[in-house]
Amino acid sequence: MNLEKAKQTFIDEANELLLAFEDDLLRIESAPDPERPEIINSLFRAAHTIKGSAGLFGFDYIVSFTHVLESVLDKVREGGLTLDAELISLLLNCRDYVGNLIDALESGIEIDPARDADRELLLVRLQVQLKQGIGDPATVAGTPVVATTVVSVASPEPQEATATREADTVASDHWHLSLRFGPDVLRNGMDPLSFIRYLGTLGRIVYLTTLYDGLPPASQMDPESCYLGFEIEFDSAVDKQTIENVFEFVRDDSTVRIIPPHSKLAEYISLIGSLPEDQRRLGEILLQGGALTYFELEEVLRIQRAEQQVDKHAARPLGAILVEENVVPPQAVLAALEKQKQSDERKSNEHRFIKVEAAKLDSLINLVGELVIAGAAANLLATRSHSPELIEATTSIAELVERIRDGALTMRMVHIAETFNRFPRVVRDVSRELGKQIELSIGGGETELDKSMVEKLGDPLMHIVRNAIDHGIEPEAERLKMGKPVEGKLSLTAFHESGSIVIEVSDDGGGINRARVLAKALQKGLVPPDLVLSDREILNLIFEPGFSTAEQVTNLSGRGVGMDVVKRSIEQLRGEIELESEEGLGTLVRIRLPLTLAIIDGFQVVIGRSTFVIPLDLVIECLDLQTDSELLQPRYLNLRGEVLPYVRLRDLFDIEAPPPARENVVVVQYGNARAGLVVDQLLGEFQAVIKPLGQLFRGIKGIGGSTILGTGEVALILDVPQLIQLASAGERAELTRHLPRHLSVARS
Structure with missing residues (x-):
């Protein structure tokens, strides 16, 4: 067995469990009461599985810590501890610590638990919680039973009375014992009454009926044989195994049926639900859940084997035997069967998926x-x-x-939920630090994106979310003064649009004060005093390096770094970022990204002797360029009654070649914006393998990458968003200053 591969599997599964553990903790705060028990069971299962798996590899420092964590969660399940905000914070810290242990294990770093201060502190806090959760133990009055207590309560129909008692025992809080002593008990020196007396030392016998329906006629009676049976209602806090052990010396030739009380049955079902989903056999599940003892399991297996020897196809399933023989209540068997089904589904899924580096x-x-x-x-x-x-x-x-x-x-391609799932924890921690109440809503987590982009998207989104919490959403007193709810709203959404993925982060905070932004930009010399800017241009000043409107420097913001880094990171992914804000109502940050950075479907066009590639998903249609008399203005054309701005790429890229007799227009769309790109010739579709631009082209607008043609020549991939912005905003002069020299180098 390759232990390194097995260890890596343990690390991967532990990380998945820790993610689920964190999600459950963040979800339980707002979960309705009926859902909380299942979430608590899920938390317990995660800790239990990590502990068990770590034990297989001998990672004792993980086992010892998760054992205490598991004990606290077990106390929560039993109702001895309340899962409040303080305990949730502690459990989140424990989750982070276990995650650090797993990371250290993966990196090969040695752990010395004796010198781990974080470990010691967390263990002390967990032990305090355990002590707080221990209440006064329930006392059970043990009433010894003397011989005169065991009387023959005659009943004209004892079997019917017994069935009635057994049927309603589950609804009570008492154990029900159905005892049928074997005929040789007395010959073997055993006194049935002594077992009942000993049973009385473990609890209180509430009700006892002596059954004598097994008695033969007096002429056939053997004075050394036992013919008695008992039906007992028993009140005790002991478990099923302890009760069965009372009859250990006679169980081989006697029939002992132990039906749990209602409270115990609920405990069995809860414990069965919390078991790790790695058990495939019904008997093992019931055994681990405490609803079945080893002796009972062996007994029903003997019955099943005997039936299989007679007729293999007619033999009853194990679950049916357990129910029909009154060994285990039906509710517990159903819960175990459901757990078995979950295990089968999980195993089936494991066979359908494989992990690849x-x-x-x-x-x-x-x-x-x-x-x-x-x-x-x-x-x-x-x-x-x-x-x-x-x-x-x-x-x-x-x-x-x-x-x-x-x-x-x-x-x-992976779901963007992989990135989104980290933010409930971030929002909770930051909002508590700032003393704000914030509700986070997440949508579109199933939207798929290239994994390489997902990995690079985490940090920019983290900046945006933290800024929304710190700058965007007002303090509680200010929100109340403005007539807003105390709890702020923060939304994180993703969806596909026009061949790209759009991610939006919005809040219902105070919005952006444009006058204040402009004043700060003038103060820092970012814009000349006489320049007139549109609202959009003022908002974009936030992305300038060193810009900040925070009055105080905190550990969250105010140092003038962040949003410029965000914009640069998004542009490196061939994306763009834009702002929309309404003062007093909130802010929306919108990020647009291509679906992949590897291979795209492209559309080849020719300008002069140079070939360019346009992402095919952004191409709407192609048409001939209208004559000058048909143009509305030199930079606009009439597209079926719609005014369409266009840019002539020949002029933009300063290509020196005689123009063709008739030029073509490629209509492109990015988001809600459209524009026309005027080219010389259309070549058609082309699969473009995106190659990174060299250092010479870094920061050049209008060019998004390069590819290699079938001829071996290099073609540049056009940055459609930048070109649409150019066609709409008239930034031709700026781009023309920068592009020709680099393009001439590329062509040479």
Whole structure:
């Protein structure tokens, strides 16, 4: 067995359990009362599973800590501890500590528990909680039973009376014992009354009926044989195994049925529900849940084996035997069967999924990218050869390559919930630190995004969320003064739109004071005093380096770093960020990102002798450029009654080549904005493997990347959002100053 691989599996599963543990703790604060028991059971299961798995590998420092954590959660399950805000905070700290232990284990760092101050502090706090949860133990009056107590209470229909008692025992809070002593008990030197007397020392016998329906006629009676049976109502706090042990010396030739009280049955069902989902056998589940003892299990298995020997197909299932023989209450059997079903489903899911290292997946994507480029080259050569057979073969290969590409990219797509799930904890901790009440709502967690982008998106989103809590949402007193609810609203949403993914972070806080932003920008010299700015341009000043409107520097904000870093991080992902704000009502931060950074479907266009690629998802339609008489103005055209701004890429990129007789317009859309890109020639669709731009092109607007054509030449991928903004806002002069020199270098 490869222990390193097994250890890595333990680390991965432990991290998944810790994420679920944190989610449950954050969810339980607002969960309705009927849902809380199941969440508490889920918390207990997570701690129990981590402890058990760590024990298999001998990670005793993890086992010892999680054992105390598990004890606290067990006390919560029993109702001895209240899961309030203080205890939730402690459990979150424990979750973080166990996460640190797992990280250290993965990194190969040695742990010395004796010198771990965090561990000692958390253990003391957990022990304090355990002591607070211990109440006065319930006292059970043990009434010894003397011989005269055991009287023969005759009943004209003893069996019917017994059935009635057994049927309603589950509704009471007493154990019900059905005893049928074997005929040889007396011969073996055993006194049935002595067992009942000893039973009385463990609790209180509430009701006892002596059954003598097994007595033969007087002429056939053997004075050394026992014919008695007893039905007993028993009040005690002991468990089922302890009661069964009372009859240990006679259970081989006697029938002992122990039906739990209602409270015990609920405890069994709760314990069964909290068991780890790794048990496949019904008997093992009931055994671990305490509803079944080893002797009872062996007894029903003997019955089942005997039935199988007679008729294998007619033999009763184990669950049916347990119920029909009154060994285990039906409710407990049903709970165990449900747990068994969950285990089967979990095992089935394990067979359907396999874990792959991210590095191997990245390597596969790179190879697929090279395959796409090689396929394009082969297709070009086939077209030039004018061989129908070769063209048909390369076309088939191209279709297969496209399917392989799509499959490989799908494997690297993950739900953005992987990033979103960390924010309930962040919002809770930051809002408590600032003394604010904030409700976080998350939507669109199932939206898929390239894993490489998800990993790089966490930090920018963290800045935005923390700023919304600190700057956006007002303190409680101020919200009440403005007529707002005390609890602030923060929303985190993701969705697909126009071939890209959109992430929105919104709050119902005070919004952005544009006058204050402009005054601060003038004070810092970020804009000249005589410059007139639109509302959008004023809001975008927040993304300038060193800009901050915070009056005081805190550990959350006010040092002038953050939003400029956010914008730079988003732009490195070929995305854009924009702000919308209404003073007094709130702020919306919108991030747009491409779906992937690896391979895209592109649309090739030609300007002069240079080829450019436009992301196909952003292309709406293509048309001939209207004559000058048909144009509304030099930078606008009439598209079926709609005014469409356009930009002539030949002028923008300063391409020196004679223009064609008729130019073409590629209509593109990003979000809600549209524009036209004027080009010389349309070449059609093309699979583009995105290559990073060199240092020379860093920070250049209008260019989003590069790709390699089938001819081996390099083509630049156009940054459509920047070009749409250029066409709409008239920033041609700015881009023209920067682009020509770099493009001329690229063309050479």
